[in-house]
Amino acid sequence: MEFDLAQTDALLSTTRAVRKRLDFEREVPDDVLLECLQLAVQAPTGSNRQGWRWMVVRDAEKKEALAELYREAGGAYLAEAAKTVEAGSQTDRVMDSANFLAQKLGEVPVMVIPLIIGRVDDDTTNTSAGLFGSIIPAIWSFQLALRSRGLGSTYTTLHLMKEQEAAELLGIPPHMTQAALLPVAYTKGTDFKPATRDPVHHITYLDTYKNPIKPE
Numbered sequence: 001m002e003f004d005l006a007q008t009d010a011l012l013s014t015t016r017a018v019r020k021r022l023d024f025e026r027e028v029p030d031d032v033l034l035e036c037l038q039l040a041v042q043a044p045t046g047s048n049r050q051g052w053r054w055m056v057v058r059d060a061e062k063k064e065a066l067a068e069l070y071r072e073a074g075g076a077y078l079a080e081a082a083k084t085v086e087a088g089s090q091t092d093r094v095m096d097s098a099n100f101l102a103q104k105l106g107e108v109p110v111m112v113i114p115l116i117i118g119r120v121d122d123d124t125t126n127t128s129a130g131l132f133g134s135i136i137p138a139i140w141s142f143q144l145a146l147r148s149r150g151l152g153s154t155y156t157t158l159h160l161m162k163e164q165e166a167a168e169l170l171g172i173p174p175h176m177t178q179a180a181l182l183p184v185a186y187t188k189g190t191d192f193k194p195a196t197r198d199p200v201h202h203i204t205y206l207d208t209y210k211n212p213i214k215p216e
């Protein structure tokens with residue numbers, strides 16, 4: 001099978017955190033969500049455990065309650081971070097956009113909370129890498145599948161400071177971990193651009209960390 005590299009590279013390089021361009025008015029049907037989730041569960045998991053579960057939240061009161069938890073948890077962080085960033089920088093734009101999302105979060109058509117069976121009960125790198133590494137690839141695949149269908153999302157984690165309260169609200173059992181909260185909506189337009197990133201040869205090493213790889 002030959003891939004259309006122009007298409008796949010465009011998908012991989014233009015799937016952005018979408019906040020201000022989420023269409024808060026347009027409904028997101030279940031079949032579109034389920035199609036994207038079906039693609040997401042092609043992702044890898046440690047020992048092929050496939051311990052992912054997906055919580056879809058449409059209930060207006062629950063969405064607003066989650067948004068409130070998000071603001072309680074992250075409001076101070078966002079306000080503080082906004083003060084320290086350089087005006088006009090990429091981070092400044094992200095913070096402005098993040099504050100917008102915090103205010104509007106409860107109004108998104110749908111939220112998706114990716115869950116994974118298990119808890120990090122010790123803090124070894126291997127345990128947390130195994131647990132989160134078995135859900136994050138699927139989350140990213142879900143975001144790519146959304147993007148390819150004209151929808152968008154933002155990977156958010158701020159509400160996890162209030163994970164317990166969110167679990168109670170949604171009846172999530174204690175042996176499960178919430179990995180993120182994704183606001184999901186159609187996007188206003190689909191013309192997203194690649195972000196500015198450092199050339200990878202600045203951050204890639206060959207055989208030893210002392211030896212930055214040289215571009216051809």
Ligand SMILES: Cc1cc2nc3c(=O)[nH]c(=O)nc-3n(C[C@H](O)[C@H](O)[C@H](O)COP(=O)(O)O)c2cc1C
Pocket residue numbers: 015016017018094097098101154155156157158159195
């Ligand atoms: C682990 C993780 C946690 C994040 N948490 C939040 C969050 O709580 N709120 C938010 O608005 N964005 C959050 N983001 C989105 C980042 O701000 C965003 O990915 C980054 O600014 C780069 O933008 P881009 O994805 O458009 O390239 C998170 C992203 C990741 C990977």
